[in-house]
Amino acid sequence: MSVNFSSTRSHGNPTEFKTEYQPKGRRAETTQYDSYDTFRSRSYIPDVKEDVKPWFPFRSRGDSEFASIAVDANLSDSLVNRLLSLMTDLVNKKKDITLTNSRDLRKVCDEAAKEFAPVSFFQEYPINLEHKNDEIELNFMGRDLWDWSLDLLHNEQLAPHFVWDAQRVYKHNGKPGPESEYVRFIDEPWTADRWWNVQQDSLPQHSDAPSVPLAYVFYADKTRLSSAGNVQGYPIVARCANLPADIRNGRGVGGGRVVGWLPLLPGDAEKEGTLSYTTLKRVVWHKSVAKMFEGAKHYSHTGYYFTDCFDGVPRWLFLVILILSADYEEQCVMALIRGAMGNFPCPICLVPSERQSRWSEDYPRRSAEFAQSLYTDFKSGDRSKKKAAKEQLEKESWRPxxxxxxxxxxxxPAEAVSVDHLHAFHHGLYGKHIQPELIKILKSFDRSREYLGKLDRQFSELPSWRGLAHFSGVSTVSFSDGNKFRDISRQMLFAAHNIIKPAQSPEFHTLLCLLSSYLEIDSYFGLDVQTDETLEALDKEVERYGKRLDEARFRIEDLKINWDFPKNHAVLKHAVEDLRQKGVSRNSTTRINEGVHPPFKRSYLLRCSGKKVEKQILRVEDHRLAVSIIEDRIQAQERRLKARLSVSDHHDDWLGPEFEGHFYFGSPTTPQTVKELVSSYRSSDRAFINFRKSLKTFINEVCLPHRDYIGPPVKVRDGFIVQEFRYMKINYESVETWKMCTDLLRCTPSFYDKPRYDCAIVHLDADPDAFGIVRLIFPFKFTIPELGANCTPFQAVLVQPYTGVVDSEKGPRTRRTDTDLGFLRVKAQPRSEAFVIPADSIIRGALLFPDFRRPDEFLVNDYIDGDMFLRMKDLKWAGLQ
Structure with missing residues (x-):
């Protein structure tokens, strides 16, 4: 057997990437060509002045680190006092700590907050309203969005990373001759169409400098602060879209920050739910947010002349809310529409409520300009205009x-509102609709307990995978976490497909088919890099899903027959366009933004006295921002010092993995002879019956030709030493993002008290695009005595091969279930046919789920990540048939 050792791709093309810049950015060259390494190595250490005391105004670095820990952990005063008392008693300390109590800590944190966020401190804005002759006084706590923008713009650590001009980026397809072309891809917001269109059509042009958007991702949502739910918070989070995703979605100073804390109307059982009271809540929301925009609205229209861009080019900056990140309920608040019960429930377009599941129908988009004109007429003194405007507002489900x-x-808002991956897909379409209907069908049968028990049992028997939550049962457990629904959805199809035969329950099979389409859409939508091909494939899968929905016929009592609801409509009609307009889903998902809620809950539980909760929580937030800025400064100082000592000036922040090379063996066992190994396994595992023969073939046909060995064939004698390992790390280049990723693979008889032997995709044969799937049995290391004592050890793996399911007479066999549900089925070859491969031939890990009905057949789960999903689309079986 020949094994390919070559890389999966070549980085030698000097023009592999092409970037077209928006012409109104006035660059000297609007088209740029880059090699792979140049394009993906744009992170560098800013050449800024050295800071002797980057922890100032803290008195020492120890004080700043302690403050960071205390703020992040929401330590109570008693815990702060205990820790400081203990630490000040330490005599041989490496770092000085000068703080003495919690009051001292709070005081210096306040000083730090004033030092680093002097203009974007939280301010209290009064909100005065009248409702049915009642005067209502509320207070909104918020930062002025423009002042916070200035803080970001003048941060020397962030300055090199700002991107101003819209881009259209392309990657060469690697094909020669007539098939050679550049394929456009989209990832960051500035590579999508909305940024390009805003810069081209919406910004006033000045003669002295180009005009560019200062763009933001804007998020808001209520959260329960107390365990009883009687105390709520309503944070607003903003992220600067001009910063790369790794910074924008991170926890550092360039990440998302709370910029407001919305006031809540007092509970009133008599008024709650009435139209006027609901409208009043919307007035409070928008009056509060308008306070944040007071400083920004002027520069949003006139521009702000900014001369301190890192590249030395002055620009006119126009503040834009590019993306609204929110669940459906909050989208309705932002867009000011009536919601799911309105005649036109979509915040983006005017689809009638009864036509939301019609994938083939298009409807006009909502317009802020039109809504504003209606509101102006509604508030005018002209009765005829007021009446006509009121009728139109009600007709199109606007709130006045x-x-x-x-x-x-x-x-x-109709342009900025985005399809939310968390709530539209995982918590919505799947969690609130597909899964409950599947369970409902199983419960409708007389043998429901048997069916539900079988589902739970098969769920528990599915193998574990890193990053995918494992469940012992799902039929009787109520979940409210969208992340759990995401992980369940990626396993449900494999655990449920054999519960009931299609003839016995056409409805169940129909729902499984819908689930299959949903998983395809979900996987495409969640890719971190979108290309023209993936967007086209997503569009086709949405059409397929829509057709399946049109053809679905459900006859079971109480089963959902009406799929006209907003989240389904969002997936059908706006998902693809959303990616083209704003970039990939991670730019707008609420999954990242909802991560700010847990710290608030901890602050409430550990730091709040119960009075003026928002002020106490936001004080901690100011402290958190200050210590983040200081930590960023300290880390930047350390990077500068490290760079001086480094021989190389190349800095690849994006590579990520913590070890060099393609693979790493871990968890070693005691070395043993081949005779001992085979003797210990022969009776329990037939994979080792031919181990000696397979190893001999591997040594002579694979290892020795690469070492220019001259001599007789090497024999594997009884005393030949091998050392087993039970853990592997595999570095691989993602076909999704072209970045390096790492898989952790186990080969152990006891992983959390259960055996675990992971599978992998491996190179087989000379074709670099040909690969197959194997189960890892025995990773090991050995040396060849004939090569001398200084011979570098060889690392290999004994594997069990899997092949495509074939019929010896008719060729490849495809079952109807596999076709309907999109399964890729493989068959385990006898353990006795296990063979040895070089560890270097492993491409990445793979997750196989058992068929349950056929012990030697397995289904490939290609939904575990974007790289696996795309690889399986182009799977080419070689050497395994």
């Missing part, structure tokens, strides 16, 4: 409230 986003240029 002034929208805060009207204050800013190019911030139309």
């Amino acid at each position: 409230v002034e929208n805060a986003f009207w204050l800013l240029r190019s911030s139309d």
Whole structure:
């Protein structure tokens, strides 16, 4: 057997990537060509002045680190005092700590907050309203969005990373001759169409400098602070879209920050749910947000002349809300529509409520300009205009409230509202609709307990995988976490497909088919890099899902027959366009933004006295921002010092993995002879019956030709030493993002008290694009005595091969279930046919689920990540048939 040792791709093409810049950015060259390494190595250490005391105004680095820990952990005063008392008693300390009590800590944190966020401190804004002759006084705590923008712009650590001009980026397809072309891809917001269109059509042009958007991702949602749920918070989070995703979605100073804390109307059982009271809540929301925009609205229309861009080019900056990240309920608040019960429930388009599941129908988009004109007429003194405007507002399900986003240029909510991956897909379409209907069908049968028990048992028997939650049962457990629904959805198809035969329950099979389409859409939508090909494939899969929905016929009592709901409509009609307009789903998902809620809950439980909760929590937030800025400064100082001592000036922040090379063996066992190994396994595992023969073939046909060995064939004698390992790390280049990723693979008889032997995709034969799937049995290391004592050890793996399921007479065999549900089925070859491969031939890990009905057949789970999903689309079986 020949094994390919070559890389899966070549980085030698000097023009592998092409970037087209928006012409109105006025660059000297609007088209740029880059090699792979140049394009993916744009992170570098800013050449800024050295800071002797980057921890100032803390008195020492120890003080700043302690403050960071205390703030992040939400330590109570008693815990702070205990820790400081203990630490000040230490005599041989490496770092000085000068703090003495919690009051001292709070005081220096306040000083740090004033030092580093002097203009974007939280301010209290009064909100005065009248409702049915009642005067209502509320207070909104918020930062001025423009002042916070200035803080970001003048941060020397962030300055090199700002991107201003819209880009259209392309990657060469690697094909020669007539098939050679550049394929466009989209990842960051500035590579998508909305940024390009805003810069091209919406920004006033100045003669002295180009105009560019200062773009934001804007998020808001309520959260329960107390365990009883009687105390709620309503944070607003903003992220600067001009910063790369790794910074923008991170926890550092360039990441998302709370910029407001919305006030909540007091509970009133008599008023709650009434139209006027609901409208009043919307007024409070938008009046509060408008306070944040007071400093920004002027520069959003006139521009702000900024001369301190890192590249030395002055620019006119126009503040834009590019993306609204929110669940459906919050989208309705932001867009000021009536919601799911309205005649037109979509915040993006005017689809009638009864036509939301029609994938083939298009409807006009909502317009902020039109809504604003209606509101102006509604508030005018002209009775005829007021009446006509009121009728139109009600007809199109608008609420008669002034929208805060009207204050800013190019911030139309209908353009900025985004399809939320968490709530539209995982918590919505799947968690609230597909899964409950599947369970409902199983419960409708007389043998429901048997069916539900079988589902739970098969779920528990599915193998574990890193990053995928394992469940012992799902039929009787109620989940409210979208992340759990995401992981369940990626396993449900494999655990449920054999519960009931299609003839016995056409409805169950139909829902499984819908689930299969949903998983395809979900996987495409969640890719971190979108290309023209993936978007086209997603569009086709959405059409397939829509057709399956049109053809679905459900006859079981109480089963959902009406799929006209907003989240289904969002997937059918707006998912693809959303990716083209704003970039990949991680730019707008609420999954990242909801990560700010847990710290608030901890702050409430550990740091709040119960009075003026928002002020106490936001004080901690100011402290958290200050210590983040200081930590960023300290880390930057350390990077500069490290760079001086480093021989190389190349800095690849994106590579990520913590070890060099393609693979790493871990968890070693005691070395043993081949005779001992085979003797210990022969009776329990037939994979080792031919181990000696397979190893001999591997040594002579694979190892020795690469060492220029001259001599007789090497024999594997009884005393030949091998050392087993039970853990592997595999570095591989993702076909999704072209970045390096790492898989952790186990080969152990006891992993959390259960045996675990992971599978992998491996190179077989000389074709670099040909690969197959194997189960890892025995990773090991050995040396060849004939090569001398200084011979570098060889690392290999004994594997069990899997092949495509074939019929000896008719060729490849495809079952109807596999076709309907999109399964890729493989068959385990006898353990006695196990053979040895070089560890270097492993491409990445793979997850196989048992068929349950056929012990030697398995289904490939290609939904575990984007790289696996795309690889399986182009699977080419070689040497395994």
